[in-house]
Amino acid sequence: MVEKVIKNVLELSGVDGACILDKRGTLLHNSLPPYFIADFLEDLSRRILSMYEAVDENYLPCDDYLLKFPQKFIQIRRSRTILLIVIVDPGVNLVSLRMVTNIVLKHVTPKIVGELRAGVQQEAETRASPETPAPAPIEAVKPAPVPPTLPEPPPLPKIPPKEAELEPVATEASPAPAMPPPKKRFYRGVEY
Numbered sequence: 617m618v619e620k621v622i623k624n625v626l627e628l629s630g631v632d633g634a635c636i637l638d639k640r641g642t643l644l645h646n647s648l649p650p651y652f653i654a655d656f657l658e659d660l661s662r663r664i665l666s667m668y669e670a671v672d673e674n675y676l677p678c679d680d681y682l683l684k685f686p687q688k689f690i691q692i693r694r695s696r697t698i699l700l701i702v703i704v705d706p707g708v709n710l711v712s713l714r715m716v717t718n719i720v721l722k723h724v725t726p727k728i729v730g731e732l733r734a735g736v737q738q739e740a741e742t743r744a745s746p747e748t749p750a751p752a753p754i755e756a757v758k759p760a761p762v763p764p765t766l767p768e769p770p771p772l773p774k775i776p777p778k779e780a781e782l783e784p785v786a787t788e789a790s791p792a793p794a795m796p797p798p799k800k801r802f803y804r805g806v807e808y
Contacts, residue, residue, distance in 0.1 A: 618732065621723045622647050625716045630708030632688065636724065636732070637699040641665050644732040648703065664692055664699060682710070695721040697729045 618636070625634050626647055633648035641661035648657075671678060679694040684706070691702045691713060700720055704713060800807055 618645050621720050624719060628712055628716055630705040632703040634702045637661050638729060693717050693721060697726050698724050
């Protein structure tokens with residue numbers, strides 16, 4: 617069901633990909649192009665959730681945002697159950713994009729979100745199952761040997777200072793420059 621609804625979004629000219637997150641930031645459906653890496657999505661979900669939280673606490677709550685970057689735009693839409701993220705080109709028809717994303721937000725119900733969560737949990741369990749061999753343990757790397765240090769050179773012999781250098785030089789204190797008397801201020805011929 618979700619694939620069918622997301623397909624409408626992906627068929628729109630100028631759309632690169634879309635994904636659905638739940639309210640906790642868990643990735644439920646991913647239709648993003650392969651150049652989006654998993655680390656990016658984890659960081660993106662954290663930042664989006666903190667953005668919504670900050671705006672909701674300090675301003676009037678808003679459910680739709682269009683983040684504009686030089687090469688791509690990111691449209692973020694929030695419903696009661698999901699966050700829909702769509703990556704688009706700057707020349708996309710925003711009215712059409714809003715229409716197809718409205719359809720997604722309408723059709724992804726809490727029941728479907730529960731099914732998607734169950735699918736994500738099953739996928740995570742199959743990845744962590746003991747059937748897959750555990751990665752080989754990494755051997756500890758021995759630290760590089762410390763190069764021997766050179767012995768410290770012997771201290772230089774102290775040379776006694778010349779007598780002229782030992783005598784304090786008397787300097788005369790120069791007189792402080794004289795301060796000019798304060799200027800008198802006049803307004804229309806009267807001193808104030």
